[in-house]
Each structure stands twice: as C-alpha cells, then as structure tokens.
Amino acid sequence: MGRIVIPMEIRRSLGIVEKDALEMFVEEDQIILRKYQSSQACAITGDISDRNISLANGKIIVSPEGTELLIKKLQQYLLK
Template identity: 30%
Template sequence: MSDIGIVRRMDDLGRMVIPKEIRRNLRFKNGDPLEIFIDKNAIVFRKYDPTPDPLGNQADNISKVLAETLGGEAVVTREDVVISAPGNKSLLKKSLSEDIHDKIKNGESYFGRKGEELMEGWDSKSNFICTPLNHEGNIVGSVILFKEKPTNVEEKVMLAMTAFLEKQY
C-alpha cells in the first residue's frame, strides 16, 4: 500500500470524498457500486461485482490454446485487469492502460505495436492484437495475443475464442 499523503475529514454522517485522482487511477465512475471491507487495520474499497467469475478456468484454457495454436503468448482480461496469463504470471492483476482500455471499449479489435503501453507501467515487448469480450452490449474484458506479426486469420481465430468466452457469461 502506498502512502500518498492525502487527508480527508469525515462528516457527521461518516461520509468522505475519495479524491478525483484516486478515483481516476482506480477507474471508479459515478454510480459504481463499491464493496467495503476491513483488511487487518485498513478499510478497503473495491468495485463490487455480484457475479462469480463466469469464466472460471476457461480463461486459462483459452490463453493456453491460443498460445499453442497461434504461437506467441496470450492473456485474458476481465474488465481491464489481467485474469489469465499462463505464459507470464507477472502480468496477472495488471490493469490495461487507460488508452488501450478506451480503444477496445468501442467493441472492435485493436492491433497494437511493440513498445506501446499496453498495461499501466508495462510496455509491450511485441506487437499484439486485442479482441474485446462483449456481454449484453457491454465490454467485459478482452483476449490479447502477443505476436510479432498478427494476421487477419489470427484475428478471426481470436474472435472465435472470444465468442466462446462470451457464451460462458
């Protein structure tokens, strides 16, 4: 946990304002339900998600199949957080960069370049293709394949895998 030095006072009803910078960094938006719990001696806020992980271990299976079939390395995200990275466990729980997250929110595949910031503080070591995971009109995640020269055929394979994951919701 980082000490960022922001002090807020609580009002008579126990309310406090979460600073805008923190809300932006955590991607909290107006109206987002937050889960509040105690961890040791700290109060923790996180986005509330009432559904269990619908993907279960399917995300790992898809990542492995894509990597074995197409070569390269594959990861799956839920929302903007990596939930499966069998080839590189250090990527687990990393958040997509705001720029990449914004690009896939329109529901179209995105071809990225080597050196582009894919995740917060992490530049891609390879070109990549990112296909959005759609559930009832909302982008709920993505499948990302790292490959030096991703092709349109590989994009179609990824779209098929993404469609399979969408059926898990």
C-alpha cells in the first residue's frame, strides 16, 4: 500500500481533518487530489445521512438540521 503525506498547513487551509475521505484522479498530465464530497451530503451542513432528503429533482440534498436552518433563513428573508 502506498501513502502520500499532505503537509499540515495545506490540510488546514483545505479543511481536511483526520479520517476525511479524499479522492484522487488523473486529468490529462495532472494527478488531482481533493476532499471527497458525497453526492448525498447536505448542501448546508455537509452531513451524510439516510435521513437526508432530496429536493429540486435531486439537485439539492438537505439534512434535517440543514432543513431547519434553511427554513429559519427563508422565514427571516420573507419577513423583511
């Protein structure tokens, strides 16, 4: 098994913490490494859960907590 060490300063600046999943792929002559973003992650909180719901024909995924935050913000916006 091979290993790659990502310097701490780069991990901090990208918000990568221990146990975060990373994805690696090749694009032309470059190797690209980035923090894995699940297609089932909440657009607001980043949570991945079986309780997340899909809105707008799958374009937006929100967790129960994200839904509450979104509702509060929308209510504030509409009451202005």
